[in-house]
Amino acid sequence: MAISFKQIRYFVSTAETGQVSQAAVALSISQSAITTAIKDLEMRVGATLFSRSQQGMELTAAGRQMLFHAYELLAKIDEMTNINVPGSDLEGTLRVAASYTVVGYYLPHHLERLRRSFPQLDVQLFELNRDAIEEGLLANRYDLAVMLTANTNNPDLSTETHLSSRRRLWVPARHRLLSLGSVGLQEVSDEPYIMLTVDEAAHTSLKYWSKTPYRPSVRLRTSSVEAVRSLVANGQGVAILSDMVHRPWSLEGRRIETIQLSDPIPAMDVGLAWKRGIAFTPVMQAFRDYFRQAYHLPMGQ
Structure with missing residues (x-):
């Protein structure tokens, strides 16, 4: 039996969350469906992909290798589904501040997807530390920030977490x-x-x-x-x-x-931050909705 795209998605979600229960919540399916899919996948590849304990699901050496290939496969599928199909004629400039870790390890993939979906959207990126990001948002030098949301507790900023990385x-x-x-x-x-x-x-x-x-x-x-x-x-x-x-x-x-x-x-929480009470422009809302859709969060203001 061939490996299915669904099995790959279930495997990746479990690897990223470390818990079958959390993966089930993220994918809106039953825990038994994920457990069955992973067992079938392990039988198909002939290797144990997770070691199971009270702390959760830990990738084995084979599992880590599988995850590497799974990411490559999902990236290729993403390219196929987005090729030459611009999602919107939205145009404009968006000033986005981001921290070092976000610029280096999180944003590149998303910026490429945004470029394909909104070819007329000019995202201007600024790498800054947290203090400079917060000050710039409050001074309206930046429209939005992508940052480690757990690091800020500024009452004048609103945040929205999209990814929790263990x-x-x-x-x-x-x-x-x-x-x-x-x-x-x-x-x-x-x-x-x-x-x-x-x-x-x-x-x-x-x-x-x-x-x-x-x-x-x-x-x-x-x-x-x-x-x-x-x-x-x-x-x-x-x-x-x-x-x-x-x-x-x-x-x-x-x-x-x-x-x-x-x-x-x-976990290391990553998401958006913006000046509290600010009116979202169409390009700001499109940027926010992109991340909400990417991480299966409720859409809308």
Whole structure:
């Protein structure tokens, strides 16, 4: 029996959420339908794609490889369904501020889809830190921002979260923690830690560490995700970062594995922000509706 597009969608949603229940909610289907689809997919490829535990569904090595190919397949299908079919004659200029992580790991794919759907829409992108984004939105220099929504609590801004990317522990291949049945912040505290600082990652990290009696043994602080990737892959330390920025290989071609931690670690929330009370223009609304449709959220103002 051939692998179906539906099975691929169910597999990807489960991999991204780490929970069959959350994937079922996101796809508006039953948990049993997802469970059956994944079992059939595992039989078809002849490999176990998830390890199942009380913490959720963790991708196996085969599962991570499958996810890589699944993303490629979904991207090709997306290209097929959008080729030479502009979705609207909407035109205008939209000034969008975005943070470093969003520009590097989230927006490129969406900007290309927006370009195909709205060829007359000129999206002007500005990379800034959170303080500059918030100040620019309030000063009307930018129409909208795409940012880590959990980082802002400015009462003069409205936010809307579209994606919650789980944070997991990054370790090099064959690391000792991979053999443990359960890994929490206590075990992580015994390891040299590579602390990412960009987009207030260090501040976010210390918030969940502070709820435990443990602290990370920081070997290096860096603003470069690629530096974290290479250092972890080369056995210089471990890090806790989101699935959105995870890649299974470093620039040197060394493997990076992930572990779902037993302690509660907040996801990295990504979405839109805008000045509270501002009237949405047609191009602003089209931009917002695009993301709502992409993440299956209710449409409308």
